[in-house]
Every structure is written in structure tokens, then in C-alpha cells.
Amino acid sequence: MNQMQAWLSGRWAVPAVSGALIVASFAVGSESWGDVLMVAAAVVAGWQIVLTAVRALMAKVIGIDLLVAVAAIGAVVIGEYWEAAAVTFLFAIGHALENATLTRTRSALAELVAVAPDVAVVLRDGEQTEVPAAAVVAGETVLVKNGAKVPVDGVVIGGNGALDEASITGESIPVEKSDGDQVFAGTVSRGGFLQVEATGVGADTTLARIIHRVEEAQDAKARTQAFMDRFSAWYTPAIIVLAVAVGLVTGDVVLALTLLVIGCPGALVISIPVAVVAGIGRGAKDGILVKGGEFLETSARISAVALDKTGTLTEGRPRLTDVVVLDDGLDRAAVLSWAARAEAGSEHPLARPVISAARDEGLSVAGLPETTEPVPGKGIVATLDGHRVAVGNLALIAAEGITDDDGAAAVVDALASAGRTPVVVALDGRVVGVVAVADRVRVDAPEMVRRLHAAGVRKVLMLTGDTERVARAVAAQVGVDEVRAGLLPEDKLAAIAELQREGHTVAMVGDGVNDAPALATADIGVAMGAAGTGVAIETADIALMRDDLLTLPQALLLARRTVGVMRQNIVIALATVALLLAGVLLGGVTMAVGMLVHEVSVLVVIANAMRLLRRRSRPAPPVATQPAPTQPAPVQA
Template identity: 75%
Template sequence: MSDIKTWMRGPWAVPIGSGAAILASFAAAHLVTSRSVVALPWSDALMIAAASIAGIPVILKASRALTARVVGIDLLVSIAAIGAVAIGNYWEAAAVTFLFAVGHALESATLNKTRSALAELVAVAPDIAIVMRHGLQVEVPAGSVANGETVLVKNGAKVPVDGVVTGGTGALDEASITGESMPAHKTLGDTVFAGTISTSGFLQVSATGVGADTTLARIIHRVEEAQDAKAKTQAFMDRFSAWYTPAIIALAVILGLATRDIVLALTLLVIGCPGALVISIPVSIVAGIGRGAKDGILIKGGEFLETSARIDAVCVDKTGTLTEGHPRLTDVFSLDPAWDRDDVLRIAAQAEAGSEHPLARPILDAAAQAELGTIGLPEHTEPMPGKGIVATVDGHRVAVGNMALMASESDSGAHYDAALVRVDALSGAGRTPMAVAWDGQIIGIVAVADEIRADAAEMVRRLHGAGVKKVVMLTGDIERVARAVGDQVGVDEVRAGLLPEGKLEAVAELQSQGYTVAMVGDGVNDAPALATADIGVAMGAAGSGVAIETADIALMRDDLLKLPQAIALARRTVNNMRQNIAVALLTVVTLLAGVLFGGVTMAVGMLVHELSVLVVIANAMRLLRDRGANLAKNREQQGSGQSRPASLIKPSGSISTMSPEPS
């Protein structure tokens, strides 16, 4: 009984009931004998019943819309159906309402398919978890796991929580989160996400995120919001429909009064339904955002999807974006005979111990590896944005940074000139040099380097292939180092030595030149530029709730090639929207011409109208196929005979104590 009630409330109950009544009416009309004159009223009654079954829900919906002062498609169909019944055109009334009901049911079914990415995400959400409580394995609802509890993930099971591996090893299918098809190997200390699936091994996971606090839940929430968010074109179409529908009603009234042909006026109402036009934009947006979600690309909404399709300039940070983001110490030099290289490294490490700058870590790591003893904290630390750091160590003033900092911290003497030469040579080699000063005297140089990502140059090539005119590297690093990286990667422009405000100004300058700018950064020192850019892109957002919620585009995996893929997807989606609008407008114009010049009936018009709606939806569903990215990839590979660039800095087993002699 419950199944029957569920089916009766489903989208197909109305069209099936109406269709059955229409067939019964035809049967009553054709199975009568010549002596049976009572069958005709039965045929008409069944046709009216068919129109009522399909038409009453439409009339009720139109009435509710009118109470909210909305004049929509349902009102056009309601007036046409009621008018057809009033003048005795029962077949026309039944055909119009039946076809409208069928179209509505098909539309619901196909729209559900365009939301398949969201449905798949919801489907992978885990229901149960196995946790260790009091030394026993206990099966509990996934939402009842407490943070800090140990969760067991066995082979073939879904990970029920976000967490950190505390024991065991295994491989997880993370496609639902990152879009990566290859399983990711997990071992002690690695992060895992709810909804991923174990393909091998056995993991013990300490829960850090449960229920709505998991990365999967945040992704589902973002996709839901994004698919419902309206693009500018869609908002325009909504405003257009608000004026268009009353205009069609007014035109039908005028045409009916002028021609005294009520059938013509009612037919005009049906033909003028802008159904395909209204649905042409949202169905493409839903499909495009769904395709992106499947590929690990979260787009905030329709407006950002449209803007992304216009991107023709991309600004990227160097450290952590074009490079691996894990710099290491490569060189240590002493410029003063009173200090050896261990002294220089130890003093630099003591000053950097109070710094949160990314380049502090490799200096501290190198000092620990060299076993220079305990590196204590400085008494005082003063960051110098864009220059370095000044610290008080054992009562002495220590400065570690670029030559701009040294110009204000040290005297100008032989060591200063030697430092300039050494810094220039290191910069030319693609390294980031930092001078070390002790109480105003430069005593040495340390240098660090970061390896260029293997796919950085490929990303730039694909961005150009996707229609991006200019790729600009924005970095706070010195000019020589930035140029060395830029030349390897193939960016169009390098802007170095920038403070956060300088990156913002660079983005604003490109916008003033007419570019639509996307900014890719780490969201910390790049925050002003990310906020100013037309599109802010966060990379490696898996597990980062802030990035998922705030970025215009969040690339769930730390994969540079996802960026050109996202832009290509946006362009495909907008092109799809334009195709749908063209189909919808052509259909309406053709049918209106057919009504005015004769030959198109009410039933034929509704049939063509519903077919156009299905064509629009089917066209949008093409976006769900992962064909565009693969074709673009193949074209890029065929069009480029160059191999990927080697890393700028080759890993070495030891820290260099000498550099090439400057020329």
C-alpha cells in the first residue's frame, strides 16, 4: 500500500492517469455502433476527465504563483486549457495538459540526472563506524563518533570520519573528494577523509572531523548551494520571463479581439510558453557544476562559473604553487674570518627560531641535521615584511634577510660588497639568498631553494590552450630567483619582490587593462590579491573548510592541471548555455510564426514546445561526460614536442660551502 501511495505522489502518476483517460475516450468514440448515440457524450466526458487530471495540478500551481504575484508558464497553460474546454475543444484541452504533464515528468527525471554528482556524493556518505571503546570493537552510527576516538577502517570499508592515521597502512580511493582515480597510499600521520573507500590494508584512524564537520559534508553543502545559485544570465532570464509571460497573455487577448478567433488566441498562449528558455540556463549550470564536483573542482555558483569562462589572465604565486613549497638549505657562506660556516648557520637558525616565514624551516632543519646544539628562542623577534627578520639573540641584534634589509641594518664595507656579489651569483642560480648580520656587521650568507613542480610548465601550456592570454607569476622573492623560475615554467610575465599589497596592485592593474583575472595562492599572504581578483582559486582544498567555503573555485587536489581543466569546463558550460538559449528562442519564434500564418494547432505546438525542453536538457547533460578534459589533454600533448622541464634545483646530499665564482 505504501508503494502505491509513493507512486501516486510521483511525477508519472498524473500523465499516466490522463493518458489512460484519453485512450478510453478514443475507444469510446471508435467502438460505438451506428445505432449507439450515447457513446459520444461518454467520449467527451472522458476527454474532459483527461484534461482535468492533468490540468488541475497546473491550475493549482498557477494559482499559488499568482498569490505570490508571479505570472508563469503554468498560467498560460491553465488559461488555454480552460478556454479550450469552454469552447468545446476537449481534445485540444486534454492534449495540451497531458503533454505538459509528460514534459514536466521527463524534465524532473532528466534534471535529477544532471544532479547526479550531488547524488553520488550523498551516496558515499558513510552510515556506520567501527570504533574502539573499552578495548572492544563497537559498531556505531558514523555521526556518533567523538573527536579523538580511534576508528578502524578495514579493507573494502568506507572511512566514516575525517582523521589522522595512528596505526597500520593501506590504500584509499579518494575520488569522491579529490577526483583522483588512483588510490592514495596511507601510513602513519597521513590525513584521511570521510566517504573515501579502503581498497587494501587496515587503518587505525584518530577522528578529527565528524558528521557536518567532515570535508565530504562541506563539499555536499557547497555543491548544493552552488547548483542553486543563479548566474547573471539566469537572473536576466528570470526578469525577462516576468515580463514576457504577461506580454504573451496581452498579445493573445488583442489577437482574439482583433480576429474574433478564440482558438487562435488560445493556441498563441500555448505556443508562447517560454519553458525551454527558462530552463536553458539553470540546467547547464547544474550539469557544469556537477561535472566539476566529480572531477574534484568546486565552483561556488553560476555567477562564478560565468566569470571563470571569461578568464584571460591568471596570476600565480611562486612558492607552493609553481614550486613544491618545501624549500631546503643549499648554501652557507662565511664572509668574516672570525665566524665559520657553523657559526653563521647557528646564528641564522637562532634568529629564525621565532619566525613563521616558510624559509625559516629549512634553516632550522639544516641546523638540527648539522647537530649544532640546542637552538634556543630569541629574546625578541621583529618580522620585516618583504625583507626578512630582526631578532635579539643573547643581547645582540641579528638580522637575516635580503640586501634591502642589510642596507638599513649593516654598515657599508668590504663584507657588504662581498655579500652583494655572492647574493647576485646565488640568485642567478635560482636560489634565494639571505644575508646574516650580527650587530650591524654582515658575517655570512645562507641560501635556500625550492624545486619547480614537474607539471608547472604543462599547466602554463594548457592555460594558453584554454584561451588564457597572460600567465603572471607574483612573488615576494627577489628578481633573479623569480626570473629563473619563470623562464623554466614559461610564464608570460614575472613580478618579483612584491609585498601582499604589491600583489593586490598587480591584480588591480591587470583588471584596469581589461583582463578578467584569476588569482591562485595559498590564501594567507595572498589574501588581498585573492579577494581583489575576479576569481580566487584555492588549491589542495581537501580538508580545508575555510578554502572550500570562501574560494570562488576550490581545487580539491593539489594538482596544477586542475586549473586549466576548471577554466575549460567553465567555457564549455557557458557555450552550452548559449546553445540552449538559441534552441529555445528559435523554437518559440518558429511556433509563433506557425500560429500567425496558420498550420500549427494547440496540441502540435505543445508537443514541439515540450520536445524543445527535452532537447535543451539533453544538450546540458552532455556536460556530465568527461570528454572535454581528455580531448584538451590529447591536443596539448600532440601540439607540444617539448619534454617537461627538469627541476630548477637538483637535490643534493650535502649543503654547499662554495658557490660558482661570480663573473
């Protein structure tokens, strides 16, 4: 009984019953009974069409259903029962097929919903307890065993394992997790055992935010779609007027009703939304979240891409690259040790990589200097074991009254030209060495720039607040077209506005939080590595979930493919309607034949859009075979 009810409420019940009645009408020997069955078939397939048309009219909307309803009722009135049954039957089949294929185009969203975990195993009072995933409280310890879904966003506090994060980042290779690593709800354990402290539960998880974003994006209208909606609002009444005029002039009611059916702009109306849904769905599967159809369209026109340097073109984690000894009485370890111990009392951003490198080399940096004196814009002066240690730029050395730099200026110049940030170390009034730090250029950055150019981007530029020398050293390796260094946030905004005045459609790539003015001003704001970053997911026009530069050109190519499909669909829809109208007016195209061709055109449009769901193979990212350009061999004094 339940199966029967489910079938009757399914999408195929109406066309199946209507089709059976049509077959029965041809099978019975009585013409009168045949007519009754044919009318019954029209009523079964057409009552929902009429109801939808009436509701639309009450909302002051003249849609496709009204054209079909008027044509079917008119055909019954004038005794064309077969035409009435055929039109409504074909429209019902077309509607069922549209629903089925549109469901397929929304498969990415369905898959995201499917991976949402239902249950969680938590530690409560020292015992493992299985609870609904939504019932987990932030701060609780969740256990993730092999094969289980991670039910919450959180941080690993014990154990080791590998997680399949494809549902979040689109990356199919499992990621190793251990203490301190972040995990996301909906990812799947492929081995190991993890203890996770819950930081985000329920609607606060990254997966929930992604689902919400994809839902909104697939319902958001592209500019072309909005235009087509306005076009249809005028087109449909125009077809009704044309049909009435032809009927009055020719006296042929069948011709007028046929024009109503043939003029249905069904394929035209669905041509844009089905492409947008498929394109956004494909992107979601690949870890590319697009805010909506309008942004997908705009992305297809991007001609200039502005890239932040730190954290985008580079790894965003400065590390020690050089220790140059300038005093014969000291060795490398001593120079690094003095620098690290002095920096222990500093808030300078370069202090951390120097201290970390010293610790990694087994040098003691415990404790703080006896005194610490920051010198704004120059460096720091500290007292260590009664010795005065100055760590900073050449201006600090001059301020210390040191006139002989023992060749430090030449070393500083060479290091800066190589794209590194040099720091001079002075001990008790004499220069003893230079240490340098640098942020590694991402190994896939040059390939990303090449692919952007191949995708049709005319200008790729780097916007950074770093020094000119460092910026140009990075740019030389990456291959960007233009470099603008020493910029404040408002300068980056001005650079974006200048590109727009030159006629470019601009994408700005940043971290989704910093550089907010430039991201907001750009035609498209792109957030890199947005997994787990709620602000980036919600605010960026495009959020790239994977911290992978090659997804940027992939996103632009997807946008171009989607817009190409939209244009193809519009041509298919308009050409079909034009040919059918010509066929009706010149003779030879009946109401049933016209509806059949019309429904076929709708399916062709949908099938064309579904091509976007196929994943195009992406070349493997380049493999680093040598140190990145910001980490060359040590400079010799």
C-alpha cells in the same frame, strides 16, 4: 500495497493514467462516452497545472502553468476536448521528463550525498564499538578497515593504507596514508588498516562542507538566468495580451488559445538553470567547487590570471640546494654543521631547511647556541663552543667588520641569479662558505601556463613578495607573461585593480587565507588545494580541491563550455517559440502539435546541457625527468 502507493506518488503516474484515458476514449464506440473520457484525461493531467497556476497568481507571478491552464479550460468550454486532453497530457509528460533529466544533472550532488558514511567503528574503553558516524566525538580513535568508508575528517595515528579520495578531490588514483597524514570523511579504503584520530565530525567534515557548497551553488542564479527571469516576467503577460487581441480581432477562440500554448517559454526558462546545474555538478565530480552560476559565467570571461609564487607555482617547502665551501681548512659537512647549529636558535624561515638538511646528512644539531643575536634584515650571530658564527646576507658580513669575503659576493650573485636564496657563513671573523635554499618549482607549472593561454587567457602574471632575482628565475622556467616581485599584500591588491582598469577580467590564485585582499578584489578568487581547508571552501569563488595546477585551466574550460551551452539553449528556445508562433499565425500548427514541439524543445535544451556531465579526457600531467630549475647543480666557488 506499498509499491502501488509509491507508483501513484511517482512522477509517471499522472501521464500514465491520463494517457490510458485518452486511449480508452478512442477505443469506446460511443461519442459521448469518448468525450467524457477525454475530459477525464484532461482533468487528471491538468488539475495539478491549474493548482500551480493559482498558487503562482496568489504570489503575483504569471507563469507557464497559467498559459496551459487557460488554454486547456478554454478548449473544454468550446468543446475541443481532444485539444484539452492532448495539451495537458503532453505538458504532464514534459514535466515528468524534465524532473527525470534534472535529477540526472544533479547526479554529482546525489553521488556526494551517497558517499557520506552512515557508521563508524571507534575504540571506546579499549573495545571496538560500531556507532552512527554522527555520534563520533572529536578526539576519538576511529578504525578504518579495507573496503570501509572513512566516517570522519582526521589524522592517521597508526597503521598504513590506501584511500580512494575521488569524492573529495576528483582524483581516482588511491593515495597512500600513514602516520601524520590527513584523511577525509567519505573516502574509501582500498587496502590496509588505519587508526584515525577524529578532528572533524558531522557537519564539520570536508565532505559536508562540499555538499553544502554544491547545494548552494546549484541553486544560485547566473546573471543571464536572472535576466531571463525578468524577461519571462514581461514575456508571459505579453503572450496573454497577444492571444486576447488576436481572439478579439479574428473572432477565432481556438487560434487565441493555441497562441497561449505555443507561446509558453518553457525551454527558455529552463535553458540557463539546467546548464548551470550540470556545469557545477561536473566540476564537483572533478574536484572543482564553483560558488554559483554567476561565478561560472564570470570565469568564462577571464582574460588575466594572477598567480602567487610560494605554494602555487612552487611547492612551498624550501629545501637546501647548495653548500659552497670557501675555506680550504673546512669541508662541506663542517660548513653545513656550523650554519645549522647557529640557525637552531633562529626564527628565520630559512632555518628549518638548513637544519633539516644537516640532520638528513647525519650531522649533529642538538642543543642551542650559548648566545643568539638576531640582526633584523641581515641574519643571525651566535656563539657556539666559544666560536662566533655569523649566518646571513653580505650586509651582515660587512657589519661584522669582515673586509675579505673570499669570493662570497660572486657566489651569492651566481646563486641569486639561479633563483636560490644564498646565506653566507662566517666563523670567527672569516668567511668559510655559502649555503643556499630554494623552493622547488612545481613540475606541472609550465604546462599549466601553456594550457591557460590555450584556454583563451591573454595574460598570466606572477605576484610575489620574494626578491626580483628569485622571482624572475622561477618565471623564466614557468613561462608567465609578467613578473611583479617584492610585493606587500596591498601591492598585490593594487596590481589586480590595475589589470581590471585595463579591461581584464581577473582571476587571482592563492591559498584562500593569505593574500585575502587580492583574492577579494579579483573578479574570481581561486583557492588551490582546498581539501580539508574549510575557510578556502567557504570563501573562494572557485575552490580546487586537488593540489594540482592543471585543474585551473580545466576549471576555466568547464566555465567556457557551460556558457557556450547556455547560449545554445537560449537560441534553441527562442527559435522554437518564434517558428511556432509564425506557424500558428500563418496556419497549419494546431494546439496539440504546438505543445508537442514545445515539449520536444524543452527536452533538447536539457539534453544539450547534459553533455556537460560527460568527463573530457585530460592529458596526463608532465613527468619530471630532471631537477626543477630552482635546484640546479651546485655552484662552484
